[in-house]
Amino acid sequence: MAGMRSRAGESTVDAIKSFILEEGLRPGDSLPSESEICSDLGVSRSSVREAMRTLSSLDIVQVKHGRGTTVGGLSLSPFIAGLAFRTLLNEDGRFSQLAEVVQLREGVDRAIGESLIARCSGQRDPELSRLVEEMREQSAAGESFMMIDRAFHARLLEFVGNGLLAQIVTALWEVHTVVVPQLGIQAPHDIDETVCAHGHMLDAIEAGDLDAYLEAVGAHYLPLRRAIERAAASAN
């Protein structure tokens, strides 16, 4: 048993994961208390605590002060945290990490075009229309419409019906909102362009015109791409 000591932390993590798997626990289900796990696994409370910390940061368990631990939401939040930090850190002065994030977002929007048209062509989702309208109002008032923008793209993804993709895109958005402010203020003209592009995307989907949709997506991301290039050039 003495040899086990050297990796009590890791093995405790695995033991708890195995326990959840074997018991068939679902998100929200309760885990045994720390002291119970201590005696079951034969390790100290500190080790269990560190293991819980690891699992908690992976959103595999959720620790609630004074109440106990439950199985976590298994979300992609650790992905977001790591990605945001990496994008913030890896500033080679050329914003290449951010550029990859934006490129990925544009790629997703392009890729879902076919599926959107197959599902929504000929009709118009009232919520999407409302979001574009709100966007226009906010923009006219000179305020940021980032949250609405985000809701718009999230709504589009609902029609695709892939929860994993939706979560990944949410993570990319999270990074986006953290890092984009470093680029500086965007020109008013660019903002108008972005708002219009959203409307054109909806028009194209309703009309079932894939090429027009792709063009609108391109117009949507062009201002952002330009902003990144400008920032990269000025930092160099």
Place this chain on the structure above:
Amino acid sequence: MAGMRSRAGESTVDAIKSFILEEGLRPGDSLPSESEICSDLGVSRSSVREAMRTLSSLDIVQVKHGRGTTVGGLSLSPFIAGLAFRTLLNEDGRFSQLAEVVQLREGVDRAIGESLIARCSGQRDPELSRLVEEMREQSAAGESFMMIDRAFHARLLEFVGNGLLAQIVTALWEVHTVVVPQLGIQAPHDIDETVCAHGHMLDAIEAGDLDAYLEAVGAHYLPLRRAIERAAASAN
């Protein structure tokens, strides 16, 4: 100060992250020792250890016994761990999580077609040809060619030049290799079909034929989709 106690853990995590950011540390650079951080931040070593544990599980730092702590690789490994666990756990008996992963992989392969043809049309990458050849040999010998399959798709992604996408796909593959064995053995006919589809993808890229490429991608994933449907039906 007494009020701070309740969140010393979180704030310690943030403090260390800020330290890395402010010092402009890069992956591999050394961090102060635990005891130094203790005195700098005015918290106990236990708290620092738990914070380090959190950061380590996010691959933001890397802890080496007896040597010290360095800035981590900032990889997507926590994403992989969480996703694999989630896919293993969330067996509603219909493999819906796995289906989403596969759908996403297919979507990526479809989406990069245009970019691949723009970059590689008219030529043939010798490494890709070699991989398909090896795949054929392994398949003929009745052995699994999962690793070669993985290398094939990773190679394709190199031409796209988005490191973030490459890492995400790697994560999806990781989940794939962990969970797919639960589906049971695939039929020999399906295996042949998959091998051929890889060859057809290369042919289509060389010929600059996007439609043929998309068709080959569809053929590539069809056996897998069928296997998932079968498994879902039999488990129901």
Place this chain on the structure above:
DNA sequence: TTGAATTTGTTCGTATGTATT
């Protein structure tokens, strides 16, 4: 080869805050 110094890994004991009953 030995051994000291440094650094992380593990455990224990204690005190304190917090939620449930």
Place this chain on the structure above:
DNA sequence: TAATACATACGAACAAATTCA
């Protein structure tokens, strides 16, 4: 309000890995 159970935090001690003289 009191009792209980649990999580949070601290500090001290020793174990194990690594480095260097």
